[in-house]
Amino acid sequence: MTIEATAWALFAAHRDGTAPLTQRAGAFTGQIAVAPDQPLSEKQRRWLDKLVERAGLPPLADGG
Numbered sequence: 286m287t288i289e290a291t292a293w294a295l296f297a298a299h300r301d302g303t304a305p306l307t308q309r310a311g312a313f314t315g316q317i318a319v320a321p322d323q324p325l326s327e328k329q330r331r332w333l334d335k336l337v338e339r340a341g342l343p344p345l346a347d348g349g
Contacts, residue, residue, distance in 0.1 A: 286343060289321035291333070294342050304340035 286294065295314045298304035306314060313332065317325075325333065337344060 286345065287321065288317055288325075288333075288345065291337060291342065291345060292318035292321070295336055295340055298340040298342070304336075306336070310336060 292314045295304065295306065296311075296318070299306045299311065310332075313329070314336070316323075317333065334345065
C-alpha cells in the first residue's frame with residue numbers, strides 16, 4: 286500500500302470508528318494524503334507506523 290493509500294485507509298478507519306484519530310493525528314494524516322510525495326522524517330515515519338498498527342492496517346513497505 287502506498288503512503289497516500291495508507292492515509293486514506295486511516296481516515297476510513299477513523300470514520301467507521303475502528304481507529305479514531307486525534308485532531309493532531311488527523312491533521313498529520315491529511316498532510317500525507319494531500320502531499321504524499323513529501324518525504325517523511327524518521328520521527329514522522331515512526332508515528333505513521335504506530336497509527337497504521339493501531340488501525341490494524343498492513344505495515345508499510347520500507348520505501349513507503
